[in-house]
Amino acid sequence: xxxxxxxxxxxxxDPELLxxxxxxxxxxxxxxxxxxKAAVATAPLVLGSALRQAYGRGAQTITDSLSLALTLELLxxxxxxxxxxxxxxxxxxxxGFIPADLRPGIVTxxxxxxxxxxxxxxxxxxxxxxxxxxxxxxxxxxxxGTQTAPFxxxxxxxxxxxxxxxxxxDTGVRAYKGQLATVQSDRVFLxxxxxxxxxxxxxxxxxxxxxxNRNATVKxxxxxxxxxxxTAGLTDAVYAGEENTTQRxxxxxxxxxxxxxxxxxxxxTALQKVQAAFDEPMTATTASNLADLFIY
Numbered sequence: 001x002x003x004x005x006x007x008x009x010x011x012x013x014d015p016e017l018l019x020x021x022x023x024x025x026x027x028x029x030x031x032x033x034x035x036x037k038a039a040v041a042t043a044p045l046v047l048g049s050a051l052r053q054a055y056g057r058g059a060q061t062i063t064d065s066l067s068l069a070l071t072l073e074l075l076x077x078x079x080x081x082x083x084x085x086x087x088x089x090x091x092x093x094x095x096g097f098i099p100a101d102l103r104p105g106i107v108t109x110x111x112x113x114x115x116x117x118x119x120x121x122x123x124x125x126x127x128x129x130x131x132x133x134x135x136x137x138x139x140x141x142x143x144x145g146t147q148t149a150p151f152x153x154x155x156x157x158x159x160x161x162x163x164x165x166x167x168x169x170d171t172g173v174r175a176y177k178g179q180l181a182t183v184q185s186d187r188v189f190l191x192x193x194x195x196x197x198x199x200x201x202x203x204x205x206x207x208x209x210x211x212x213n214r215n216a217t218v219k220x221x222x223x224x225x226x227x228x229x230x231t232a233g234l235t236d237a238v239y240a241g242e243e244n245t246t247q248r249x250x251x252x253x254x255x256x257x258x259x260x261x262x263x264x265x266x267x268x269t270a271l272q273k274v275q276a277a278f279d280e281p282m283t284a285t286t287a288s289n290l291a292d293l294f295i296y
Contacts, residue, residue: 080110
């Protein structure tokens, strides 16, 4: 999750948003020339100012969307932080829970999530919005013991931890991919969004590779040959629709076997690889509902 994704979300609900931002795009464009810490520190302030001017004080839709995104990032950051023993006043994970040779990779992912939390927090503060507080997370899925825990050993069994991580990361990738089409006409937004999206996708691929190296039947990308790790009516929405074999191009749906490739020559195996190359979009509502499984 990131700020560009939220802007795209908002343009779906309000197609005139980017038009109202108008010349303020110049300010956002200038952010593209910033690098490193300067860009991270400045971007939320510029964006918050632009949103206030575009919507004024009645920006309930924007603040709701920003708050949702921050909630999701807090969820993911807390998940990895718990596994790394960084969250005070929570049960300690067993010694060696994360194998020593795998810990640096998990640390990197957690640091990315922490950066996203800081970025969104500053953006909300700059736009005058309230910051989500008093959020409680239960990654067993038991809602603090009020229902059966589908992931009871999430912080004692590393394989269960990786399964939950895969569900969270794949959800994020799909939710974000669903918004990219809206920014296609804006090169600055599209470039930045695609770069950040690639980081999220690498998170998912990394977690999947860790599982694969531990003998799980899973590819680094979503594949119909992956062993199912979902529960019907609970987490199956993470992959609902991934079986799609039709790609929308210029307002038309085109089956993969009708794409301009030599389908007869390459065979169905190659077509399945084409299918796997496309992340199916996920709505914000579905992503929010999935996140709510771990919030009470």
